[in-house]
Amino acid sequence: MPTVRRSLTDAQRREFRDALNARRQEMLARQGRVDASLSDAREARSGGQADDEHDPEGPTMAATWSQLTGLHDDLEVELTEIDHALSRIEAGTYGVCVNCGKPIGVARLRARPYAELCIDCAKAVESH
Template sequence: MTPEEVARFRGMLQLQRTGTLAAIAELGSSLVELRAARSDGTADDEHDPDGSTLSGEWSRVSGLDADFAGTLASIDRALGRIDAGGYGRCLRCDGPIGAARLEARPAAELCIECARAAEERR
């Protein structure tokens, strides 16, 4: 991989990181609002047939928050691999991760063959 390609992928990852951090901050605000609504005792959402329950919304937002935290960790690991000089190499077989795969998933840790094998084992 050329230094220019690595720089382009670094830029893509940094852009994704910025967006992910913004999403985490927004979800954090939602969690604070939900926590306040749950603790004040005035929200009787369990009997509102038109809206989602506070518990359901809490679960949804908490799940999204966990997903974004995982995404952020993956991006940070990819940036670490760039700094260490190992970006674009499969963590399992040490073969190259194809450019098309990195275009689609810049934080990819596995080449497509190893990713398929890992998915089949699930």
């Protein structure tokens, strides 16, 4: 494996590791709240009439349900990205674009600490 050119100072790596860990805690807390709402919704569903078709709350419940599961999945994706970023910090490859190998740039990392792509590669992906 080729040696990756360090694009960040140790202090910057610590800064991003702390930011990622804080973000991770926040996401986990948020996911906990979403999961609590989901189990409430599940209980309300099973506690109500079994006949969904004639339940006036049915469509509302279904909308809430899909909104909550959507939120849960979004948080899951972000948590995965954060975990990947943290393991890249451990591996010393953090801050380097996974596509072209160039430094991602501190400003971009501050805005999006789990960015895997440099701004040029991200634009290229988005324009497809």
